[in-house]
Amino acid sequence: MRIALLASNRFWRGANTVFAVVARGLADRGHTTTALVAYESVAGGFRAHDVAVRTPPVGHTSLKGGRALRRELRDLAADVVLVGGARDIRLAAFASLGRSLAVVYCISTPRPPRDLRTRLAFRRVAFTVFLTEQLAQSGLAEAPFMRRAGHRVIPNGVDCDLFHPNEDAGQAFRRRRQLGDGPVLLGVGALEIEKRWDLLLEGLALLAPPVPPLLLCGTGALDSALRGQAQRLALDVRFVGQLDPPELAAAYNAATCIVHTRPDEVFSLALLEALACGRPVLAASGGGTPELLGNAGVLAPPENPVVFAGLLRELLGDAPRRASLAVAARQRAVERYSVARMIRDYEEMLEDLV
Structure with missing residues (x-):
């Protein structure tokens, strides 16, 4: 053809x-x-x-x-x-x-x-x-x-050979970015209005200190606005721009949890990549996200920073659950995507x- x-x-x-x-x-x-x-x-x-x-x-x-x-x-x-x-x-x-x-x-x-x-x-x-x-x-x-x-x-x-669990790559990424050994959050996507990163920052501001650093991978028209919001809320948000695929895979593996707040996401490539890397995911429930994640991620009501923050707090404090989600995530990516x-x-x- x-x-x-x-x-x-x-x-x-x-x-x-x-x-x-x-x-x-x-x-x-x-x-x-x-x-x-x-x-x-x-x-x-x-x-x-x-x-x-x-x-x-x-x-x-x-x-x-x-x-x-x-x-x-x-x-x-x-x-x-x-x-x-x-x-x-x-x-x-x-x-x-x-x-x-x-x-x-x-x-x-x-x-x-x-x-x-x-x-x-x-x-x-x-x-x-x-x-x-x-x-x-x-x-x-x-x-x-x-x-x-x-x-x-x-x-x-998703390329499950490129995006796969790799603890060594994650640790190396943490060292390069001076992230330490504590919890790290990762959001991946364009810095555009439809992604609703503003809701994520509002939710993070509701967590008790110390709030984990958030890495945002992407570029877009809201870069300056989001930087200003993060500064006003006293959050440690690191804008790392677009990463090439190997470095992005390392970023996923460095993250304690992947966070995604678009309320009407169609079918997020970032969430697919996170699943393939075997990472725990917390995402807004809307659009195609529930069907994408199945039981391999945690869903939050869309456009509700308070509930999102509560679910994130629980997930960060529950290592066995994160480990269980990691196994389910990788299996779902390989079998379906x-x-x-x-x-x-x-x-x-x-x-x-x-």
């Missing part, structure tokens, strides 16, 4: 990582894959995964962008194009007119797009990939027009479709 992956967003996000891993995995299985991206910041991420990249002007829904995408897809002789956002649906719909091209929508948002232009463009979508059963049910109920296309649930996968499983599912779906 000849497969194109369209990413018109400006900044690298978790959904782009999934597309890159899928593209690389399908290429390793003998298929031709090419990422079509609008911005160099995203192109670099795909190249880092050894994925072929082209950069047509598809950053906006426009006739120019649609024509450019159409030319690229024709030149690639693409059989299918994977899209991940409303703008991508609209562009791919135009590019697919009058030709045999399957458009596959891989939804990675809490709610489906429902604007009129996207609803009309969705008539060209042949298949939708959801990340969890719960999100499939809620999405199809909220946007009945999506039922005209086929659909399947394909959870994201391997990259190999994800690639097989995508290949099977695409071959049936094409």
Whole structure:
């Protein structure tokens, strides 16, 4: 098969990582894959995964962008194009007119797009990939027009060889970052409003001192605001930016507990990586998170810093429970969320479709 992956967003996000891993995995299985991206910041991420990249002007829904995408897809002789956002649906719909091209929508948002232009463009979508059963049910109920296309649930996968329990790597990370031997908390994700790191900081401020240091791995528009909030609350928050995968795996292994407060998370790659590293997780219960974690993590009511702080206090004080969660986490990641499983599912779906 000849497969194109369209990413018109400006900044690298978790959904782009999934597309890159899928593209690389399908290429390793003998298929031709090419990422079509609008911005160099995203192109670099795909190249880092050894994925072929082209950069047509598809950053906006426009006739120019649609024509450019159409030319690229024709030149690639693409059989299918994977899209991940409303703008991508609209562009791919135009590019697919009058030709045999399957458009596959891989939804990675809490709610489906429902604007009129996207609803009309969705008539060209042949298949939708959801990340969890719960999100499939809620999405199809909220946007009945999506039922005209086929659909399947394909959870994201994680590299369980790269992300695995490694006490030595965790201890080395602690030494490099001068973290000592006490409890350490880790949050991983973009520093953006939807992640609700502000709720996490509010919860940490409710803990009795000494409050464990929190490492935040990520970048984003709220960097300055979160630094200011941490200073006002007298919290030890260390903003470490984006880490390369081996260093990120070491960070997970250094953490006593992984914390995640987005109330409507779709399917967090950070939580998958934490499970694969066998780390205890405390996360807000919302979106696809309960289905992702199962019994391998602790769930807190969304947008409730008081309860979150109480559950975190209990978890930090219960070493046997953390050890039990660590074993369950690794087992769940290996059994359910391997990259190999994800690639097989995508290949099977695409071959049936094409």
